[in-house]
Amino acid sequence: xxxxxxxxxxxxxxxxxxxxxxxxxxxxxxxxxxxxxxxxxxxxxxxxxxxxxxxxxxxxxxxxxxxxxxxxxxxxxxxxxxxxxxxxxxxxxxxxxxxxxxxxxxxxxxxxxxxxxxxxxxxxxxxxxxxxxxxxxxxxxxxxxxxxxxxxxxxxxxxxxxxxxxxxxxxxxxxxxxxxxxxxxxxxxxxxxxxxxxxxxxxxxxxxxxxxxxxxxxxxxxxxxxxxxxxxxxxxxxxxxxxxxxxxxxxxxxxxxxxxxxxxxxxx
DNA sequence: CCCAACTCCTGGGCGC
DNA sequence: TGCGCCCAGGAGTTGG
Numbered sequence: 044x045x046x047x048x049x050x051x052x053x054x055x056x057x058x059x060x061x062x063x064x065x066x067x068x069x070x071x072x073x074x075x076x077x078x079x080x081x082x083x084x085x086x087x088x089x090x091x092x093x094x095x096x097x098x099x100x101x102x103x104x105x106x107x108x109x110x111x112x113x114x115x116x117x118x119x120x121x122x123x124x125x126x127x128x129x130x131x132x133x134x135x136x137x138x139x140x141x142x143x144x145x146x147x148x149x150x151x152x153x154x155x156x157x158x159x160x161x162x163x164x165x166x167x168x169x170x171x172x173x174x175x176x177x178x179x180x181x182x183x184x185x186x187x188x189x190x191x192x193x194x195x196x197x198x199x200x201x202x203x204x205x206x207x208x209x210x211x212x213x214x215x216x217x218x219x220x221x222x223x224x225x226x227x228x229x230x231x232x233x234x235x236x237x238x239x240x241x242x243x244x245x246x247x248x249x250x251x252x253x254x255x256x257x258x259x260x261x262x263x264x265x266x267x268x269x270x271x272x273x274x275x276x277x278x279x280x281x282x283x284x285x286x287x288x289x290x291x292x293x294x295x296x297x298x299x300x301x302x303x304x305x306x307x308x309x310x311x
Numbered sequence: 312c313c314c315a316a317c318t319c320c321t322g323g324g325c326g327c
Numbered sequence: 328t329g330c331g332c333c334c335a336g337g338a339g340t341t342g343g
Contacts, residue, residue, distance in 0.1 A: 044336060046337090111338085113336090114335075150339080152336075200334095204338090211337070233331055259335080
């Protein structure tokens with residue numbers, strides 16, 4: 044699943060292609076998830092940033108073209124359009140290193156948006172999103188305070204993007220395992236919040252360093268797999284021995300997401 | 312405002 | 328070999 048490490052990998056790859064390029068033509072799947080591609084025709088990209096799992100490309104028209112990969116979204120560049128049946132949108136670029144930017148998404152959980160720069164009022168997840176895990180604003184006090192405001196399971200809270208941005212199912216399980224916190228815990232001490240915040244940073248940085256996690260669908264902008272799947276500590280290891288204590292890892296569904304943890308190391 | 316439940320999507324894996 | 332079923336999950340929507 045594209046989470047912060049995968050999205051950051053893609054962002055860094057598409058940045059040099061988009062910045063300075065003008066969209067001279069575009070087309071999309073008829074769903075309004077993808078038709079915003081048509082609205083960016085005539086605009087020139089000026090920067091490509093990331094916020095959580097969203098890629099934000101600023102234009103000279105004072106807008107931001109937003110790309111969200113969803114579950115199976117991929118981007119690619121080419122000199123001629125491919126015949127991929129799952130292409131949901133494409134942009135023709137003037138003065139880029141490649142003529143076409145394509146957005147391919149088998150399951151159509153991804154989406155495109157075009158908003159006035161900085162106006163996320165109509166994108167709830169962005170609007171309520173917590174700080175960037177590697178940003179200057181992140182701190183234990185706010186993170187702990189955010190967790191205390193909700194009575195939901197901590198795993199659910201992480202997936203909500205509110206305490207901190209960019210964590211999805213894989214890295215949530217990884218970080219909770221690293222910090223020895225039970226995913227169903229509803230409140231945690233400030234010290235444990237500190238441990239969890241640090242574990243989130245470690246898990247995400249490891250994912251970035253490994254080029255993301257490819258379980259099945261994820262590929263970067265150059266169609267390459269990540270390598271982090273070979274170093275997962277908890278996610279997907281249900282029934283296998285805990286790498287700390289040896290007990291078989293447990294698994295259950297929390298908030299409709301498969302969750303794996305060690306019932307010995309991660310006690311409530 | 313929060314939250315739980317539901318919805319969107321389709322290839323791949325599995326049982327029979 | 329093929330059919331039917333179910334799973335994967337980020338986030339938007341809806342109703343309480």
